[in-house]
Amino acid sequence: MSLLRVSNLTVETSLDGKTLVDDVSFTIDEGESVGIVGESGSGKSLSALSILSLLPNGVRKSSGTIEFKGKEIAPESLLDIRGNRISMVYQDPMTSLNPMMKIGRQIEEVLEAHNIEADPARVLLALSNVRISDPEKSANSYPHEFSGGMRQRVMIAIALLLQPDLLIADEPTTALDVTIQRQILNLVKEQKTLNNASILWISHDLGVVAEMVEKVIVMYAGRIVEVGSVKEIFENPHHPYTVGLIGSLVKRKHQQKMISIPGTPPKPWTVTEQCGFAGRCSQVLPKCTQKKPELISEGRQSFACFNPIQGGL
């Protein structure tokens, strides 16, 4: 049984019904790490936020179901699930902590929110788990005394405090230095094995995703365009967009040039009846602009394309 099953999720603007996320379905198994990659505006964050009903004002889920452990997440049960069974780490550690409250107190608050008695030992353990030196001193520090990387560790400590089944990480390393990024990635991996948690890792960085997850979901213009294991996606991508994404990665071999994808991504609601990538695709067919390609499976890999690239990279 899968831990989380998202079926036919559609998100639109509440005012004029513009589609932002179009018919997205995926599953996360217990202990599995899944990555969602895509450009800004591809709907990856919105898909993740919908899981915990955290969509911003002006945006709403118009259809689809989200099942956690086989049961649909009901509004009443949200308080028991958020931060407890499913927790989240956000992109910007600078705004995630209250500048006027000591770190230790902020961790205690999470315990209080779930009616668990605040236990100093537990707070200190959480801090040392995320490799924060001198937890006692740190618990008594204010967030501004911490660097970005240390704040993000605190956020991870808070997210993992109640041993969640699923950790949603919304680009948690984007705001950090590359060296710090590496430390955070290692930390999350280590904590994942420790707690046997599943991870939903959202990123626009294919390299980070390849490092962190087993299954990759590629999103474009509000839709899933390709799903597969990291190996399949990198060695045998079928969708031209995935190929383009991989082609635009920085290569180690210096002869190879970085290739960018020409054009800009369309607004998701303008391409609901056609392939979203058609305007930028090198091997577009006439029917790509007439009909929406459905996700078709080939083994464990699946992709939404009428004219897939075969034979791998």
Next chain:
Amino acid sequence: MIKVKRAERSWVIYYFKSLNGLIGFVILALLIVGSLVALFHATPYDPVAQDIKAMLKPPSWHHIFGTDQYGRDEFSRVLDGVRRSLAVSFLAVSIAAGAGLLLGVFAGYFGTFFDTLVMRVSDVFFAFPAILMALAIVSSLGHTWLDTSIAIAIVYTPIFVRVIRGPVLTLREMDYVKSARVLGFSTPRVLFKHILPNVIPIFLVQIALSLSWAILTESGLSFLGLGTQAPDASLGLMVSEAQSTAAFAWWTLVGPALALVFAVVSLNLVGDGLRDSLDPTRRSV
């Protein structure tokens, strides 16, 4: 709370570590002691008692600030004037700060119709120059110190509303505030633990600034003859009376004017000191 290894330093220590805060505190303390002396009628002379034989005497051991055209002791009058100015401005700012904080936080946090209403009403108040507004209110209310306080409070409330509402709007959208809401914390808890502490530094600076402005406004009103009425002493009124004598008796102007300057400067310094010590991100080690 967690046991601390390093000694917990309170904000008071940080406050007195700053030179500005220290100087401001000392001057303000002296002014407050002076007002208490006046409050308990312990001034060297009665502030309103005239002495025809001692008219316009320069500063001496008997009258350290000299005497005015009616032979009244300037020093006693300055003390009494400081008492009035401080009383009026403290009362006015307490009212304005309380009302402004409440309205600003609610308008910013809850938004919608209430926000629009509060902000448009403050816009109307902002349309008038502050002193003109205070003049209009004072002339319709009356001339007692309570009326003056209320007039100044009404003028300054919209400033507090604006100063508080802005940061609250930003704070409301901060991830930690959203997280607290999403975790199911009650609205009062989010307001008091996550919103209010973050506006307190701004609020305190605004209080200190407003206190000094309020002293100036009160003096301005008295100077124009609409605040404290003769023969009672008030800094503004004394400056106004000194207009006719300052040319040949400088001490009649210098006493009240210096008292005004010290009151305004000390309140500004105290405001800076409070801001630097209460906001943990501004503390230096």
